[in-house]
Amino acid sequence: MNNTTKKTTYILAGWLIDGSGGRIRKKSLLKLVDGQIIEISNYGNEPVEISDLSHCTILPPLIDSHVHLFMSGTLNKIHRKNQLVANFDDIKNVISRHMNNHLAYGILAVRDAGDAAGHALRYKNQCLDGDIIPVILKAAGKAWHRKGRYGKLIGRSPSENETLASAIANDHSPVDHIKIVNSGLNSLTQYGKETPPQFERKEMKDAVCHAEKAxxxxxxxxxxxxxxxxxxxxxxxxxxxxxxxxxxxxxHLAEKNIFWVPTAITMKAYTEYSGKKYSKKETGVPEKNLIHQLKQMAMAKKYGVRIALGTDSGSIGVHHGKAVIGEIKLLMEAGYSTAEAVMCATYNGSKLLDIDTMGLIAEGRQATFIAVKGNPSEFPDNLNHIESIYINGRPLDG
Ligand SMILES: [Zn+2]
Known part of the structure; x- marks a missing residue:
């Protein structure tokens, strides 16, 4: 004899933002069977035992599609310098802390964009225990850049006798995706300065082709x-x-359905911290960069470009976890509704990172979501105090 009775539970959500970008629903009742959402209906005081989240807004777990786990957002120059050259034994605790920071803000998946030693990838393979820190980590390992051009801090270059494509093909690190650097940094001193590409069209095409083969x-x-x-x-x-x-x-991005990860918060952080005299050069350029990027984000909405939210956490003043609030606010400043900004931070990220257990709260999906106190007008500031995180129908702390 075995007990095959399936367990049915109910969750009442005050407000439901489902990740699709569609309308926000009020007072929704989620019927779960063994952690899977079977039905979402309007709550009409049914006589069922519910987990009461009527004081909360629920939404899919957040996804940060661009982080650098080996670096903190600290302004302390000595700490930054040390982190850049730290060995794995020292940096693994820093990475754990950053992963926990993400969890604290309801981020259950991050995409790491590279570090020169491949620490984040090694951490994933040797240290990350999903039962302790239930945050999915997708890691690029070491990024690729042209020798002599920007990118040394986060990656390596193909060797003398290799093309970018053959370097990618010859590398057998267990990476989740490939990161290529194909320009310089955005200038903080000369507004609108553009740098040349690092790799030409054919080199890039061949490289992407090899990556896709893998x-x-x-x-x-x-x-x-x-x-x-x-x-x-x-x-x-x-x-x-x-x-x-x-x-x-x-x-072109819209036509080709390619994701864009604007990382606007980096310029907001430079704007704020240059005011605190982090940099001796008081140029005002970061603020102008930010304004220009917000205009591009507004255009992206108009043209139908899919934005996946990414923060570039680890940049100066961009803190793991918390930065997601700032980037969501910037999307909203650029004209995105709350539901649309949530879609960038949830569904779009799940598509980019190929995580099908997240992204939507919908019938047929597992009940994996975060709950934040208050109505949607209090979002995203209420991410500062997550009420609860549910994974497969169970509260994390339950
Ligand atoms: Zn980056």
Whole structure:
């Protein structure tokens, strides 16, 4: 004899943002069988025993599609310098702390965009225990950049006798995706300055082709019209940053259904911290960069570009976990509704990272979601105090 009775439970949500970008529902009753959502209906005081989240808004777990776990957002120059050269034994505790920071803000998946030693990837394979920190980590390992160009802090270059494609093909690290650097950094001192691409169209195309053969997606750090254009036409899967890419490229992104990860919060952080005299150069350029990026984000909405939220946490003043609140606010400042901003931070990220256990709260899906106190007008500030996190129908702390 075995007991095959399935357990039925009910959850009452005050407000439901389902991740699809559609309308926010009030007083929804979720009927679960063994942790799976069987039915979502309007609550009419049914005589059932419920887990009462009527004081909360529920939404899918957040996904940060661009982080650097080996670095903190600290402004302390000595700490930053030390983290850049730290060995694995020292940095693994820092990475654990950052993963817990993500969890505290309801982020249950992150995509790491690389570090020179491949620490985040090694952490994933040697240290991460999903029962202790239930945050999915997708890691690029070491990024790829052209020798002599920007990218040394987060990656390596193909050797003398290798092309970018053959370097990718010859590397057998157990990475989740490939990260390529295909421009310089966005300038903080010269407004709108564009840098040349690191790799030309054919090199990029071949590289993406090799990655795809290995079943891997390609994320490309790239800013400026020409580098972004080359990257888009390589067939890559996401454009990271994309500062000053321009209207044409946004239209191409929409046509080719490529994700964009704007990381606008980096410029907001520089704007705030240059005010605190972190940098001696008081240029006002970061703020102008931010305003320009917000305009591009508004255009992206108009053209139907799919944005996946990413923060570039680990950059100066961009803190793991907390930064997601800032990036959501910037999406809303650019004209995205609460539901649309949530979609960028949930559903779109799940598609980009290929995580099908997250992204939507819908019938047939597992009941994996976060609950934050208050109505949707209190979002995203209420992410500062997550009420509860449910995974497969069970509260994490239950
Ligand atoms: Zn980055």
């Amino acid at each position: 079943g891997l997606k390609v994320m490309v750090h790239t800013n400026g019209k020409i580098p972004v254009n080359i990257s888009i036409h390589s067939g890559c899967h996401s454009i990271e940053h994309g500062f000053f890419m321009g209207r044409e490229n946004l239209i």
